[in-house]
Amino acid sequence: MPQQSPLDRRKFFGSAAAMSLSAASYAKVLGSADRVRVGFLGCGGRAQAHIDLINRFAQNGQAVAPVAVCDVWDGLEDEYDVEFGGKVTRRRYAQGLRPSARKCGLDPADRTRVTKDYRRVLDLADVDVVCISTPDHWHGKMTVDALAAGKDVFVEKPLTRTAEEATAVLDAWKRTGRVVTVGVQSMADPVWVKAFDHVRAGKIGHVAHAQTGFFRNDVRGQWRYYRLAPEMTPRTVDWDLFLGHQFELGGRKLGPTPKEQPFDRAAFAQWRCYWPFSGGPFTDLLVHSITHITAAMGVRFPARVAAGGGLYLEYDGRDVPDVGTVVADYDEGCQLVVTAATITGYPLEEVIRGRLGAIRFVKGGFQVFRDDPSRGASFPGRLERPAEPTEFVAAEPPRNDTEALWENFLESVRARRQSTFSPPDLGAAAVATAAMAVQSYRTGQALFWDRERRAVAAADAGWAERWEKRSQARGKASQVFGWSGGDAGSTLQPPGYQGLAGPWANGKDPAG
Numbered sequence: 001m002p003q004q005s006p007l008d009r010r011k012f013f014g015s016a017a018a019m020s021l022s023a024a025s026y027a028k029v030l031g032s033a034d035r036v037r038v039g040f041l042g043c044g045g046r047a048q049a050h051i052d053l054i055n056r057f058a059q060n061g062q063a064v065a066p067v068a069v070c071d072v073w074d075g076l077e078d079e080y081d082v083e084f085g086g087k088v089t090r091r092r093y094a095q096g097l098r099p100s101a102r103k104c105g106l107d108p109a110d111r112t113r114v115t116k117d118y119r120r121v122l123d124l125a126d127v128d129v130v131c132i133s134t135p136d137h138w139h140g141k142m143t144v145d146a147l148a149a150g151k152d153v154f155v156e157k158p159l160t161r162t163a164e165e166a167t168a169v170l171d172a173w174k175r176t177g178r179v180v181t182v183g184v185q186s187m188a189d190p191v192w193v194k195a196f197d198h199v200r201a202g203k204i205g206h207v208a209h210a211q212t213g214f215f216r217n218d219v220r221g222q223w224r225y226y227r228l229a230p231e232m233t234p235r236t237v238d239w240d241l242f243l244g245h246q247f248e249l250g251g252r253k254l255g256p257t258p259k260e261q262p263f264d265r266a267a268f269a270q271w272r273c274y275w276p277f278s279g280g281p282f283t284d285l286l287v288h289s290i291t292h293i294t295a296a297m298g299v300r301f302p303a304r305v306a307a308g309g310g311l312y313l314e315y316d317g318r319d320v321p322d323v324g325t326v327v328a329d330y331d332e333g334c335q336l337v338v339t340a341a342t343i344t345g346y347p348l349e350e351v352i353r354g355r356l357g358a359i360r361f362v363k364g365g366f367q368v369f370r371d372d373p374s375r376g377a378s379f380p381g382r383l384e385r386p387a388e389p390t391e392f393v394a395a396e397p398p399r400n401d402t403e404a405l406w407e408n409f410l411e412s413v414r415a416r417r418q419s420t421f422s423p424p425d426l427g428a429a430a431v432a433t434a435a436m437a438v439q440s441y442r443t444g445q446a447l448f449w450d451r452e453r454r455a456v457a458a459a460d461a462g463w464a465e466r467w468e469k470r471s472q473a474r475g476k477a478s479q480v481f482g483w484s485g486g487d488a489g490s491t492l493q494p495p496g497y498q499g500l501a502g503p504w505a506n507g508k509d510p511a512g
């Protein structure tokens, strides 16, 4: 099969919104020779990879440059020993404001370009793009403010921490017409679009079910490998700005007050373990999996979400569970099951199951397994040996997916095109799913996504009733978006004696 070109991929992603840009977004059009000037908001571990990439692009002659950095921590540059797996490894460490300024070639004493307050960076007219790599609770607010300030945005995953924040970002994205991409680097792999093409063409029939997950196992406790340093203190960290309690998005405070959450090195550097800043495995890990599998399935916002799980082993003061499963059901008539565990490593296969076959994602592409409902199930209940695929579709992953995501984003910035490999409409749906899972896990309730109000609501019996009604009315199957597969694999062939079914009224045989 020929490689899918980026142009083909654009048709699908950025997608519902493959929109033309508003007049406002043309206010500042970059020529191809103009440098794209990048400001970094949040300069911790992940941001270092982004800074390194932008520096490398610039060294290789690309018209891009780092021009500002923001972090609430002064930062630290040193070497330290990591003891793990029976070995001691010497590691270099350079994170936070001043080390990142130096890495970007900026003067750490330049208070206009090196700042703890992100609003100063947004005030700079010569910043074209911001890269947001703060903890999750800041993503939404910074993205909305950056768009209002006329910047394009590369925002790390998850797009936001809550579903409400995600819709606020989507509104700002549509209103401003600016370019936003979400840092789910697996979206730079063409495999998801190739699989989506396969799915929507009806090759596996009606999509019924998909599964994916994320598994980790670390004796230190998940995310405790993020280093705590004595140099992290209330003097070096602007704790108010970290917490975000003086800021709001959609009428809700971003984070707790210092009274509710006093300065604590673990909350600062291992924030993924605590609810105010993260949804734990649901938002940190599963957002990756949910984003790319829903892209391949052809679904976005779920209709109903329920989550289970618990904190079964990692009793180290954390809030978030170490095993969690999301069950998401879709109006399109299918279900996604996603599990994350941070206390066991054996993975779940990434699979999409349809009426006429299944797709299994493997390195370098996907396998297709034919299923034939006219002959009964094609697979034994327990696979004694791996099932034989009927087809393999190759998709060459990029050498460096984060680099490919940035290249695609910068290309869109120059072309003033809102579609990217990892657009916010896809990211918002993934966040909504993960955030609803957090809410469901914490409250014990199943939840609906109210499409009209674009809000989370308590689930009721309406979901099951709706499908029962469809069955009673002998309705048609719903399909994933872009469906061009016709009825094959989406209809029933009832046995002849089914004509004998039906209620007897007044002693009369409905079959005549």
Ligand SMILES: NC(=O)c1ccc[n+]([C@@H]2O[C@H](COP(=O)([O-])OP(=O)(O)OC[C@H]3O[C@@H](n4cnc5c(N)ncnc54)[C@H](O)[C@@H]3O)[C@@H](O)[C@H]2O)c1
Residues within 6 Å of the ligand: 041, 042, 043, 044, 045, 046, 047, 070, 071, 072, 073, 095, 096, 116, 118, 132, 133, 134, 135, 136, 138, 156, 157, 158, 183, 184, 185, 241, 242, 243, 268, 269, 270, 284
């Ligand atoms: N795509 C990926 O594979 C990947 C990998 C790692 C992290 N991430 C994402 O990147 C983000 C950052 O993760 P990390 O591991 O670098 O965390 P980190 O804790 O190492 O870095 C976060 C940085 O943000 C700073 N910060 C906090 N509040 C701030 C504010 N209001 N203004 C400016 N700076 C602020 C902190 O001081 C810290 O230096 C997270 O959202 C995470 O989900 C993505």
